[in-house]
Amino acid sequence: MELEGIKSIAAAIAIALGALGPAIGIGLLVSKALEAIGRNPEAASKIQTNMILGVAFVEAIAIYALVVALIIKFA
């Protein structure tokens, strides 16, 4: 198989697998946060802030996978 074809497949696999974990992680995070808000509506904004913070950290991992995919494809 030619190099260009293999590069495309590699980039696709990199981002596909790399986005799987963070997606599940964010789902867990947000579900727990929503549960906590449901139990304690007064602390909603505290919980929300910390949730956004956690989501940003988890999403960064997905971005690392995206970076690797871009590097494979374009460099």
Next chain:
Amino acid sequence: MDKYIPIPTVYPEKIFEIGGFVVTNSLISSWIVVSFLILIAFLIRKKFNIVPKGLQNFFEVIIEQILNFTEGMFGSRKAAEKYLPFIATIFLFVLVSNWSGLLPGVGPIGIYEEHGGHTVLVPFLRAPSSDLNFTLALAIITVLSVNVFGIAAIGFFKHAGKFLSFKSPIAFFVGILELISEVARMVSFSFRLFGNIFAGEVMLVIAAYFVPYLLPVPLLALETFVGLIQASVFAILAAVFISIAISHHGEHTEGGHV
């Protein structure tokens, strides 16, 4: 399908050169964004009322929201006001940069050039935050500023003591990890913003060629939302890292509450 689809490139395209300094289309775009923001600032200053209305009212709402939010994070109004210029500048600059990529004309208007055998479209303008140089520069500035704020707030030795502590082997190891995580923050800041905005641009172009006139509409709405979220995430994370840096080691930072 042999039709040429002008998908944005990972690197920004050069428009012209001034004595060796390459001016790219995203650089021109960011100059326009900066002049727009400065223009608005001067406009508001010229007609400054004690009871705000119109444009001034709009921006006072934004500043008030940011102040209340960071007050909950830092714990004191004084600290929130001290770091407000930095945080609000980052928020407004990134927000307007993100949204400027959605304006009509930014992206499609350009000239065709020959690159390596085939013709490509070189756009005149492009969202600044879709350029890795822009986001990396902002990320480096943010991480450096967080450290400078930390040194200014609690002194050089206390701040350095967070990274290089000889109290116990575990503390030393944790300090080295903190140092590495500073670099990781630079990477994650820059690539989070770059990845979101660049991927949005590519998605919009492909959608426009796939189902013209219809498909880009919901995607433009999504991109507007994503631009707002990414700007606020950048500013919120900067605020959180500042609040961690200015807190004394071992103290708990205030949980955010509005």
